[in-house]
Structures are given as C-alpha cells and as structure tokens.
Amino acid sequence: MKRTDKYLTLLGLFFFLLGLWHLCRFSPAATNVAPQRQxxxxxxxxxxxxxxxxxxxxxxxxxxxxxxxxxxxxxxxxxxxxxxxxxxxxxxxxxxxxxxxxxxxxxxxxxxxxxxxxxxxxxxxxxxxxxxxxxxxxxxxxxxxxxxxxxxxxxxxxxxTIDGYWERRHLLAYSRLKGRQAEGLPVSTEELQKLEAAIPAESLARYLSHFxxxxxxxxxxxxxxxxxxxxxxxxxxxxxxxxxxxxxxxxxxxxxxxxxxxxxxxxxxxxxxxxxxxxxxxxxxxxxxGFKPRVLVKYAAPYMAQRIMPYMAVSIDETVKEKIALLGGEETTTAEDADFTLYISACDKDTGDVAARKTAVKQLKANQQEDAPTALVDLSKHFEASETVLPLLIEADYPVNNLIAYAGWNTTSNAIGTALAQASIYEACRQQTEDRQEMIGLTAANLTFLQGRILEDYFYLKDDIELVNQNLKKAGYINTADLDLEHNYRWANRMLQNSMQQHIASYKQTKSARTPVKFTSPAGDFTLMMQDLTAELSYPWPRTFEIWLHATPSFAMPSEK
The missing domain is CATH 3.40.50.2300 (Response regulator)
Structure with a gap:
C-alpha cells in the first residue's frame, strides 16, 4: 500500500471513531425515523x-x-x-x-x-x-x-468524429457568427467566407446536417x-x-x-x-x-438575475421563469402568496461579488426564522467553493436540514431545474398529507435527497473533483474524461471514496448538520434531527465528471421532555 493511501485510511478511521464518540456522548434520547413512503x-x-x-x-x-x-x-x-x-x-x-x-x-x-x-x-x-x-x-x-x-x-x-483541432475551432467560430447573423446583428462577411473556406466541405456539411x-x-x-x-x-x-x-x-x-x-x-x-x-x-x-407551485424568487444580489452563466444561452432569470412554467407554476411577489422561496446565489470572483454570500446567509437565516420554506440554488461562475454560499452557512451554524432543496450543479439550468422539481414535489405532498407517519416519512425522504445533493454538488464538485483530477494528472493521466478501467479508474475510485468519507465524517458532526429542525404540516408539527450520515460512492462511467452517490442519513425525533 502506498504511503498516501495508508495516511488516508488512518485519517478516515480517526474521523469515524471521532464521530462514533460524538454520537455516544452527545446524542439525546430519540425515536428513529425511516424515510419510507407508501x-x-x-x-x-x-x-x-x-x-x-x-x-x-x-x-x-x-x-x-x-x-x-x-x-x-x-x-x-x-x-x-x-x-x-x-x-x-x-x-x-x-x-x-x-x-x-x-x-x-x-x-x-x-x-x-x-x-x-x-x-x-x-x-x-x-x-x-x-x-x-x-x-x-x-x-x-x-x-x-x-x-x-x-x-x-x-x-x-x-x-x-470531426476531430481536427482547427476544424473544431473554425466550426465554433462559424456557428457563433451565423447565430449573430440570424439575430440581425452585424457580422463580417469576409470573416464568414474565410471560415467557410478553411473548414473542409465534408465537415461543414456533417455539422450542419446534424441540426x-x-x-x-x-x-x-x-x-x-x-x-x-x-x-x-x-x-x-x-x-x-x-x-x-x-x-x-x-x-x-x-x-x-x-x-x-x-x-x-x-x-x-x-x-x-x-x-x-x-x-x-x-x-x-x-x-x-392539483398543485400549481407559487414561487417567490430571491437573489443574493439583484444584478445576478441577468447574469448569463457558463454553458447557457440565456440569463438566470429567464431560466428560472421557464423552469417554473414547465412545472405548471407561477412566480409570486410576496412570501405570503408563495408555497416556497427559490433563493439563488450566483457569484463570480472576477467581478468581486463574492461578498454577496454574506448577504445570502443573513437572508436565508431570516427565511428560517420566518418559517418560509426555501430551496437554495448555489451557483458559481468558476465552479469553486469560494464562490458558493454553503460553506458560510455551515460556518454560521445554519441548520441545513431546514432547506427543502439544494442544488449547485455546474450548469445553471440543471441546478435550477433540480431544486425546483424537488421543492415542488415536497410541497405538493406536504400540503396534502394528513397522516402523521406518512408526513414524517415524506420529510425524511426529502432530507435524504437533500443530503445527497449537498454531498455531491458542494463537497465533490467544488472540492474533491479537483483533488482527484490533479493527482491523476501528476501521475501522467492527462485525460480525466476517459479513464482506463483497468488502472487509473480504480485508483480514482479509491481517491474519491477516501476524500469524500473524510468530508462526510467532518460535516456530519457540525452544528449545521445536527441541529434539530421543526416541521409543520396539516398532519401536525414534529421535529427531526440527523444523527448520522453515510454514503456509498463510485464513478458510474470511466470519467470524473459525475459520481454515483447513495447517501444514507439516519433521522430521529428527539424525545419531548
């Protein structure tokens, strides 16, 4: 076993024993809850x-x-x-x-x-x-x-199949110019002609015929x-x-x-x-x-609504509007009229607006105190932890299980669509569930999905993916999007599991993760707390872009005195 692997294994064992001691010493008497639904x-x-x-x-x-x-x-x-x-x-x-x-x-x-x-x-x-x-x-x-x-x-x-470096660059430049031309914007006819001449006719025909x-x-x-x-x-x-x-x-x-x-x-x-x-x-x-979600949309800073994020053709605001409409919902202007709040932070360190994260923490805490159900979309222009809100929430002891959804996926449409879908499903069920045990199981199931998104979208995509990629590249494996199943794929899986287990061991002991949260519903009020959190992890495909993650949080209802 390599020295680094031994170190990671011992460190993981230390965090496991620390977590076990913490659970035994500090966990109050409670009734375990299963995330089961009929x-x-x-x-x-x-x-x-x-x-x-x-x-x-x-x-x-x-x-x-x-x-x-x-x-x-x-x-x-x-x-x-x-x-x-x-x-x-x-x-x-x-x-x-x-x-x-x-x-x-x-x-x-x-x-x-x-x-x-x-x-x-x-x-x-x-x-x-x-x-x-x-x-x-x-x-x-x-x-x-x-x-x-x-x-x-x-x-x-x-x-x-069009694999020439300059062919691909010229085709992208051609596509952008044709897109501007179609919108009635001025483009250089000479530049278009140069690109058409530079691109092999067969490649251009194959590219256009695809559309x-x-x-x-x-x-x-x-x-x-x-x-x-x-x-x-x-x-x-x-x-x-x-x-x-x-x-x-x-x-x-x-x-x-x-x-x-x-x-x-x-x-x-x-x-x-x-x-x-x-x-x-x-x-x-x-x-x-028969549920039509009414959504109050808030931003960490007003100008973020018009920001166009990477891999997107439209602004965040336009994306939000279409994703709400796809669910059959509508935007509202007041919290009183809303089923839930969609809170969006989209920081870009190049513009110096990462300070808006502190505003986000204050506003999310205010939502919590007002019992306003909130789904958090935690975007970042460069896909870095320093541009996200979640680490500041954890540092501020914000009870993350108070969120009804979390998403920080790299593509804006993916993150907004995922958070809205989760929040809408949960609220549609919460408002119509009158059986108390069903309501408790529903909430535990939603929190299970929530914790999975936190572990992947923040801890993996904003931290561990870079660690794994850097180690692979140091070892000479340049293409992390096409791993060798017999060699570096297995090593990458070990790195993923070791680094993520360390994150989980630390995260699940934070006050932010363990604070009991009170839930209200037509079936009555109840309180849940997360007692433990484990996860199985691997790469579903031989690349590091996404992970398969099965999160298993354990929840309990603290005993009432």
Whole structure:
C-alpha cells in the first residue's frame, strides 16, 4: 500500500471513531425515523442516459412523491460511449406500460441509445419513421397511459468524429457568427467566407446536417403531440451560448409550434437536458395533486438575475421563469402568496461579488426564522467553493436540514431545474398529507435527497473533483474524461471514496448538520434531527465528471421532555 493511501485510511478511521464518540456522548434520547413512503403509482422511466442525474435522481425523487419510478434493466441501458439497446428498450416499454400510470420517455435513448450517441450518430429518415410508427402504435394500444416525452437539441460543439483541432475551432467560430447573423446583428462577411473556406466541405456539411436531422425529428414529434400520442413534449437545449446555430434551430421549432397552434402545456421548449426527466416527474406529481407551485424568487444580489452563466444561452432569470412554467407554476411577489422561496446565489470572483454570500446567509437565516420554506440554488461562475454560499452557512451554524432543496450543479439550468422539481414535489405532498407517519416519512425522504445533493454538488464538485483530477494528472493521466478501467479508474475510485468519507465524517458532526429542525404540516408539527450520515460512492462511467452517490442519513425525533 502506498504511503498516501495508508495516511488516508488512518485519517478516515480517526474521523469515524471521532464521530462514533460524538454520537455516544452527545446524542439525546430519540425515536428513529425511516424515510419510507407508501407508493401510490408506478411511473415508467426511459432515461436520457444511465448517468445518475438522468436516472437515479428521478428514482430517488419518486420516493419523496410516493411514486415507484421504474427504469429499464441495466443490460438495456447505455454505458458511456456504448449505446443502449434501442430495440430491447422498445420491447421492455411495450411489456410494462400496461401496469403503469404514466411514462417519462427520452426520445434520444429510444432512437439513438443515449445522449452521447445522439451527439455523434445519424439516423436515416426510414429509421426515424420506424420510431414514429412504434410510438403511434404504443399509444393506440394503451391510450389511457399518458406519455411525457422529451427530446434534446444538439449542442454547438462539433461531433467528436470531426476531430481536427482547427476544424473544431473554425466550426465554433462559424456557428457563433451565423447565430449573430440570424439575430440581425452585424457580422463580417469576409470573416464568414474565410471560415467557410478553411473548414473542409465534408465537415461543414456533417455539422450542419446534424441540426437539420434533429429539426426534422422534432417536427415529427410535435405532430405526434398534436395527434394526442404524447400528453406533453419537452424540447431541451443542450449546452449553449447566446449566439450559435442551435439557437437558429430553436427559433425554427418555435415558429413551427406556433404554426401548429400548440400551447406550452403540450409542447414546451427549455434550456437544459439532464434535469428534464426530473422536471417531468414533478409535473406529473403536480397534476396528480392539483398543485400549481407559487414561487417567490430571491437573489443574493439583484444584478445576478441577468447574469448569463457558463454553458447557457440565456440569463438566470429567464431560466428560472421557464423552469417554473414547465412545472405548471407561477412566480409570486410576496412570501405570503408563495408555497416556497427559490433563493439563488450566483457569484463570480472576477467581478468581486463574492461578498454577496454574506448577504445570502443573513437572508436565508431570516427565511428560517420566518418559517418560509426555501430551496437554495448555489451557483458559481468558476465552479469553486469560494464562490458558493454553503460553506458560510455551515460556518454560521445554519441548520441545513431546514432547506427543502439544494442544488449547485455546474450548469445553471440543471441546478435550477433540480431544486425546483424537488421543492415542488415536497410541497405538493406536504400540503396534502394528513397522516402523521406518512408526513414524517415524506420529510425524511426529502432530507435524504437533500443530503445527497449537498454531498455531491458542494463537497465533490467544488472540492474533491479537483483533488482527484490533479493527482491523476501528476501521475501522467492527462485525460480525466476517459479513464482506463483497468488502472487509473480504480485508483480514482479509491481517491474519491477516501476524500469524500473524510468530508462526510467532518460535516456530519457540525452544528449545521445536527441541529434539530421543526416541521409543520396539516398532519401536525414534529421535529427531526440527523444523527448520522453515510454514503456509498463510485464513478458510474470511466470519467470524473459525475459520481454515483447513495447517501444514507439516519433521522430521529428527539424525545419531548
């Protein structure tokens, strides 16, 4: 065993023993609580791909809602660059839809075998028509089962099959100029001509045909929605910028939807991709409960609303508005009219506004004292801990379990969509649950999801990912997005587990994590405290970009004296 590995193992053992001593010495008498919910419906999920945000998050959020989210077997699912079994997925869907109350369906998975494959592969018109025919037949056989489908517009980044360094740079520059030109902004005709001359004709044709194929596919899906095959269709826009060719396709689709006279509750365009299935689960729950979330939106600083964050084509404010609308909700202007508050911090150290984090702490504490349910979106321009609010909240002993949702995912649309979906599911259930034990189980399930997001979005994505990447690069492994399953992938997993377990051992002993929180509901008031927190962790794909994390917090109701 290497000296560093021995050190990390001993340090982890020390923190474990320290935590055990702390629990024995300081934990009050309490009644243990299980995050269990009575399942009231089965939802079939064909996820965008096998990554946890697209698959596991939806299953876990289903536990909050009391919905049994059922994904396809792992052997049918894609794995990294290996596409899923599309024919097997169709057979599984046909065999299971009859016993389900709704379907959340990724078109990219069913047609291409997942998002990564959809970015690279083309399908013929005949293959697209085969899928359209299958979907029509599926609806004809099971007309009572609503299908919530979603499809993703391609991102501006050229396909990996176009691998020349200058080709890719020229294509991106060309895309940006064409995007500006389409918006009526002045561009250099000479520069456009130079780029067209520099890009091999075959590469330019392949790049442009990718968007054309996707546009034709989405128009066919819109027609299916008009026919009633889909209860709702959501078109998501993958990583983008304000002026690029993907925005041209989006405008064309907006015009087509308008021509078909379809309202947003039938066809909805949104920015983002990975979080859409979770948003659709929330929409399903909202419709089942007759719940239309009223959301009060607050910012750590007013100007943050207009900030355009990395990988986004629109401002934070526009993203918030569309994500609320996707859930069937509305923005309110007062706390009295709101079901919950969506609090957003989006700091950029280059502008010197990290001081706004202190304002955020004060405002979040005020919300807590006013018993205002609050979901926190903790964004950072450079994806660094120094730009986030959570460490200051922990330092200030803010009871983190008072939050009804937390998200600090790197892409703004992902984080906002995830936090809103979780908060909406929880509030829809909380306001209608009259059985006290069900309410306690609901709250524990929501806190379990919350702790998972805190561990991944803050402790991993803002700290440990950099540690793992740096160590891999020091050892000579430059490409952390394509790990070797037989060598550095295993080492990366050990580093992930050791470093995260140290974070967890320290974090779970903080006053912020352990402070009991009082909850109110139609079923009566009760108090919960987190007594312990463990987690299983690994890399689901051979890259460090995301982790599979199963958080297991243990909650108890302190004994009343």
């Amino acid at each position: 399942e009231t419906a089965k939802i079939l999920l064909v996820p965008l791909d096998g990554r946890p945000p697209c698959r596991q998050f939806v299953i876990d959020a289903g536990h909050i809602a009391g919905l049994a989210v059922t994904p396809p077997p792992n052997e049918l699912q894609d794995y990294y660059s290996q596409p899923g079994d599309t024919e097997g997925m169709k057979q599984w869907l046909s065999a299971n839809i009859e016993t389900s109350q709704a379907v959340i369906l990724s078109i990219d998975q069913l047609l291409y075998g997942g998002l990564l494959t959809a970015r690279e592969k083309e399908k013929t018109p005949a293959e697209r028509q085969q899928l359209i025919a299958f979907l029509r037949q599926l609806h004809e056989k099971h007309p009572a089962v609503p299908i919530y489908a979603f499809s993703i517009l391609p991102r501006q980044t050229p396909q990996d 054309e194929e996707n546009r034709l596919l989405n128009e066919e899906l819109i027609q299916l929605t008009k026919e009633g095959v889909f209860t709702q269709l959501v078109l998501g826009q993958d990583d983008g910028e304000p002026y690029t060719i993907p925005n041209i396709e989006k405008k064309q689709l907006q015009q087509y939807i308008h021509q078909q006279n379809l309202p947003p509750d039938k066809v909805f365009l949104t920015h983002g991709a990975d979080e859409i299935a979770l948003s659709l689960l929330s929409l399903i729950q909202n419709r089942r409960a």
